[in-house]
Amino acid sequence: MKFSTLTDLLHYRSLNQHNKKNYTYLQDGETEAGSLTYQELELKARAIAASLQSLNATGERVLLLYPPGLESIAGFFGCLYAGAIAIPAYPPRPNQSLSRLQAIVTDSQAKVALTTTPLLAYLEGRFAENPELAKIHLLATDNIASDLGADWQKPTVSSDHLAFLQYTSGSTGTPKGVMISHGNLLHNLEISHQAGEFTSDSHTVTWLPFGHNTGLLTGVIQPLYSDFPVTIMSPLDFLQKPWRWLMAITRYKATQSLAPNFAYDLACFQTTAEQRAMLDLSSWELAVSGAEPVRAETLDRFVATFEPYGFRREAFNPAYGMAENVVGISLGLKKQLPIVHNIEKAALEQNRVVVAVGESESTQKIVSCGRTWLDQKILIVDPESLTPCSANQVGEIWVSSPSVAQGYWQQPEATEKTFQAYLADTGVGPFLRSGDLGFLLDGELFVTGRLKDLIIIRGRNHYPQDIELTVEKSHPALQPSCGAAFSVEVESEEQLVITQEIKETDLEKLNVDQVVKAIRQAVLQQHELQVYAVLLLNAGSIPKTSSNKIQRHACRVGFLDNSLDVVGQWYLTESKLYPSPEAEISHQQEFEQQSQTTETIQAWLVHKISQQLKINPQDIDVQEPLTSYALDSVQAVNISGELENWLGRRFSPSLLWDYSTIEKLTQHLVSGSEASDLDSSMDWNAEVILDPTICLGNRQVELVTEPAAIFLTGATGFLGAFLIQELLEQTQADIYCLVRSANEESGKRRIQKNLESYELWHENYSSRIIPVLGDISQSQLGLGDEQFQKLASQIDTIYHGAALLNYVFPYERFKPINVLGTQEVLRLASQVKVKPVHYISSVAVFESSAYDQKVVLESDQLAHSEGMYLGYSQSKWVAEKLVMMARDRGLPVCIYRPPFISGHSQTGVWNTDDIICRMIKTCIEMGSIADLDQKLDLSPVDYVSQAIVYLSRQKESLGKAFHLSNPQPINWKKLGDLLRSFGYKIEQLSYEDWQTQLENNVRSPENPLYPLLPFFVKRWTEKQLTITEIYQQSRRMQISCQETLAALANTDIVCPPMESNLLSTYLSYFKRSGFLTVISKQ
Known part of the structure; x- marks a missing residue:
């Protein structure tokens, strides 16, 4: 059946095969974590398309910034259903440059980007640093x-309409978006369908990223076109343990899978x-090798390694393609042995093909890359005369x-x-010029090299001029415009x-080591490439043309024959780049025989990093930034996989990117082991160090009853939004809001966007909201001396609510x-004049076991910190002690300690990233709730914000602390009863059974509790209890809020109990916002 668009195709499948499960995602590369049927x-x-249409995105470009998973598939088709043009891309990693993403946005003029909720806040923060990206919705x-x-x-939409833009790895200043239409896609899909002889009984396994055309076509669109199932895993999970790819093929009896040449080597x-x-x-009938040059040695090695386990050489199918032709240009015949010819090197250097009798x-x-298919035509053309070659x-x-x-x-x-x-002689055309060199022999295409200087490593294109620019900027000793980047083949790679x-x-x-280190680090950070060799050359010696252009080919020849004028050099290694695991067994056994102490784990990390980089372990400083060692993504993920095997615990593939030094990574690994609990036994008083210059001195405190200027931190948070609204409504002051942003316009836009998201924005607020561009984590809030002093003189009152909240971080x-x-x-x-500080703390400061079974009053001293487990609680305890120290030095302060903050009591608007929201949603979706003897202390955000603003305006409040807890908390059993009263089928389980069910269900990033799984499963203390078990009501303190209630007695500010009406309001908002899609029976 013929289709003119992909949307017509999906609609047909949805109508006729609606219950067929076609897409399955493996969390951690092993565990099924979700699936999608055609329907x-x-x-x-359609739902995503409707949202895009409401943003007027039809015909516009839309960025796709998804982590690996099924949501990215829905996002891609959502664009197509909206009539928008999708732009597959990669979300930036922490500390990764935004230059490529900015170049794509500048070129495409994309106004909207699709992503997931877990990535949303991160992307908003990163985009705020960049004026161009800050405009993205x-x-x-x-x-x-x-x-x-x-x-x-x-x-x-017709077949001529664009489906997506595939941005090639062009020069970062001038990226090129390949315009691919529905018709282009459908033609290329039919080529693959016929060449692969696909049927509905076929099955593919893929780890290729969907941000690249090869992954998108083979892992998303081809299975739809040819109507066969696909099993998907993250590329990081593959890199961490390549065995997962082959095991998935085994488990699902996959018939085909495509990967670049390097992946087959990694598997060996x-x-x-x-x-x-x-x-x-x-079962593997079609092992396609493409996206980078195919090596005969790799084919031989893979067959030799895996033939004993059922792999057949005739399954190999080397292919050739490029984004400008969707993907495939040539493919081999199925079940035909790969064709390999021995060609005379001397003749090849003169662009002649002479087939030798032997090796x-x-x-x-x-290696042949197959032949052309259907009505596709391949010509070999002289690039100078533009005439067909003989x-x-x-x-x-x-x-x-x-x-x-x-x-x-x-x-x-x-x-x-x-x-x-x-063609110059006949005028026949048009043709696509590939920029690649090759020849045809018996109808088979052989690719010999590149006409251009393009560098292809691990399936990704890199332009040498980009790398050269990065290099020359990396160190002041380097001569601008006098460098060359090129690739050489080392051990078949x-x-x-x-x-x-x-x-x-x-x-x-010249300090050779210092310069080389700067070059390697810069290239890794900007291009994610490991450098094999660096040659520092004498001034004026690099080969150039008569017009002063660098001769990269001559540099490459000089490197290979040692003829360059070198003043300093560095090589990665002469030994194998991917040593066999068996070669490491004896060294690994030494570590396994030792206990997993801080010293052992740190020594293991030093050994593995030095092994990957082929450097002396003594050259590694555990306090140096990990980025300075130029580990590329493959190496970093490999180490996390080996660490899993050794410690017997699961780690994120990005583990090494999450910690700044080896020392801090070691501390995390030790503190996370079930046998230790370092942080909980620390003396947190040692962290309470307040700069002695922060004091009242000889000045008098002159409080302003009606402030003209208020400074607020945390303006882009949940509570911050409601504080802004309350301050604007209850005072005449201008609100100076600290915000991370590139300029005032984008900063104000961030604040407005946050207020809009909680249904609080009014146009008349705009003139009184003044963004202060800074960073709460930096000295002087990221402001210069002059700006800091100016701000200190302008403002009359401070509300400090900015805080990082997370239940997993150390x-x-x-x-x-x-x-x-x-x-x-x-x-x-x-500074300048003394201003009162209204500090928003948390009841979490009383987490210490010293408060167990006690009633904590507002007037009680914050004395105990022993037995605190959560990094968040520890940080809030230390911060509050700093505020108290400032109070003791004469500064006017007031402290507010809210519990969990729930949604607005009237509108239900809530921050659905909140742990309680995630818990409620998960309990509904799993159909169970834990039978916990634990109180749920929830105060609505409108109560908390109104109470803070009212209390802060009373002179008698200064110097005091207020507990904003709900005077009528409920327990988890009551919450389960309430949810059941709304028609949800929820079973009450023991915590142990509920935890087991949670671990079995929460294996997908799309699950609301996925980011918080360590919070529920990590065990602490010698009794090996989880945090939830530690917090059982029988062992916890009670927070008294009587003084707060007395201070609010003559107002209409009342905290509503968590009863049926309030929960109904919240559930209505969850459904209205799309957070909750499970329908109750009512």
Whole structure:
């Protein structure tokens, strides 16, 4: 059956095969964590499309910034159903440059980006740093209710309409978006369908990222087109343990899977004999190798390694393609042995093809990439004369096909040069110029190299001029415009080499190690590439043309024959880049025989990092930033996988990116082990250090009864939004809001967007909200001396609510914001004129076991910190002690301690990222709730904000603390009863049974409690209790709020109990916002 668009195709599948489960996601690469049927996918796509249409995104470009998972598939089709043009991309990692993403946005003029709720706040924070990205409207699609699809309007879309833009790894200043239409896609899908001989009984396993055209086509669109199921895992999970890929093929009896050449090598080098013994690869009929040059040595190695476990050599199917032709240009015949020829090297260097009888040192093995299919045509053309090459001659690969894309987005000159080539002798065309060199032999395409200087490593394209620019900026001793980046083959893999001139003035004092380290670190951070060799050259010696252009080819030749004028050099290693795990067994056994102490774990990390980098372990400083060691993503993820095996615990593949130094990573690993509990036994008083200059001194406190200017931190948070509204309504003051942003306009937009998200925004607020561009974690709040002093003189009162809230992070992650940020706020209060500080703390400061079974009054001293387990609680305790220390030095302060903050009591608006929201949703979805002897202390946000603003305006409040707890808390059993009263089927389980069910269910990032799983399962103390078990009511304190209630007695500010009416309001909001999609029986 013929279709003109992908949306027509999906609609057909949804109508006729609605219950067929086609997409399955493996969390951690092993555990099924979710699936999608055709009907579920279409319903989600329509709902997302309706949301996009409400943003006027039809015909516009829309960024896709998803983590690996099923939501990205729905987001892609949501764009198509909206008539928008999708732009698959990768969410930036922490500390990763935003330059590529900014270049894409600048070129495409995208106004909307789709993502998930867990990524939303992170992306908002990162985008605020960049004026261009700050304009993007971020939309979390996992919270969109499926019934919104009823509002979807079918757009007019034909086969000529663009489906998506695939941005190539072009020069960062001038990225190129390949325009791919529905017609291009459908033609290329039919080629793959016929070449692969796909049927509904086929099954593919993929880990390729959907941000790249190969992953998107093979893992998302081809299964839809050919109607077969696909099993998906994250690329990080594959890199962490390549065995997972092969095990998934075994488990699901997959018939095909595509991967770049390096992945087949990884599978050989990074699997053990024990792991391989568990495999059965006999179902694997089509092992496509593409996206980078295919090596004969890799094919031989993989067959030799995995043939005993069912893999057959004829399953290998090397292929060739490029984004400008959707994906596939040539593919081999199914079940045909790969064709490999020995070619004379000398002839090849002269662009001639001479096939040798046998293999020798003078020959080179070249693997066929298959043949053309359907009406697609491949020509070999002389790139200079633009005429067809004769037989047995190497030339540029040209392609003519309905798969050829429409050109480059908004770049007519580049489009004409690449997509509109014509033969000079006959005028036949147009053709796509690939920029790759090759030849045809017996109808088979052999790719020999690149016409351009493009570097392809691990399936990704890198332009040398980008890398060269990064290098020359990395150290002041390097001569600008006098470097060359190129690749060489080392042990069957492409590796990056840098040659760079040194300035003549720096030759005598040259520190080779320092310069090399700067180069390697810069290249890793900007391009995620490991450098194989760095050659520092004498001034004026790098090969150049007569017009002063760098001759990269001559540099490469000089590197290979040692003819360059080198003044300093560094090589990664001469040994294998991927050593066999068996070679490490004896060293690993040494570690396994030792206990897992701080010293042992740290030594293990040093050994593994030095092994990956091929450097002396003594050269590694555990207090140096991990980024300085230039580990690439493959190496970092490999280490986390080996760490899992050794410690017997699960870790995120991104573990090494989450900690700044080896020392801090070691501390995390030790504190996280079940046998230790370092943080809970620390003396937190040692952390309470307040700069002695923060004091009243000889000044008098002159309080302003009606402040004209109020300074607020935490303005983009949940409580912060309601405090802004309350302060604007109850005072005439201007509100100066600390916000991280590139400029005042984007900063104000962030604040407005936050207020809008909680249904609080009014246009008349705008003139009284003044963004202060800074950073709570930085000295002087990230402001310069002059600006800090100016702000200190302008404001009359401070409300400090900014805090990092997380139930998993260690204390060190909280300290810069929660502790040091509080010190800087107190510093601001003490400068120029003394200003009162209204500090928003938490009842979590009483987490210490010393308060167990006691009633804690507002007037009680904050004396105990022993037995505190959560990093958040520890940081709030230390911060509050700083505030008390400032109070003792004469500064006017007031402390407010809220419990869990719930949604607005009238509108139900709530921050659905909150742990209680996540708990309620999970309990409803799992159909169970834990039978906990534990009170649930929830105060609505309107009560908390109104109480804080009222109390802060009473002179008698200064110096006091107030407990904003709910005077009528409920327990979890009562919450379960209330939910059941609304028709939800919820079983009451013991905590142990509920925890087991939770661990079995919460394996997908899409599950609301996924980010908090460590909070529920980590065990502490010698009794090995979870936090929830520690907090059982029988062992916990009671928070008294009698003094607070007395202070509010003559107002209408009342905290409502968590009863049926209030819960009904919250559940209504959950449904209205799309947070909760499970329908009750009522």
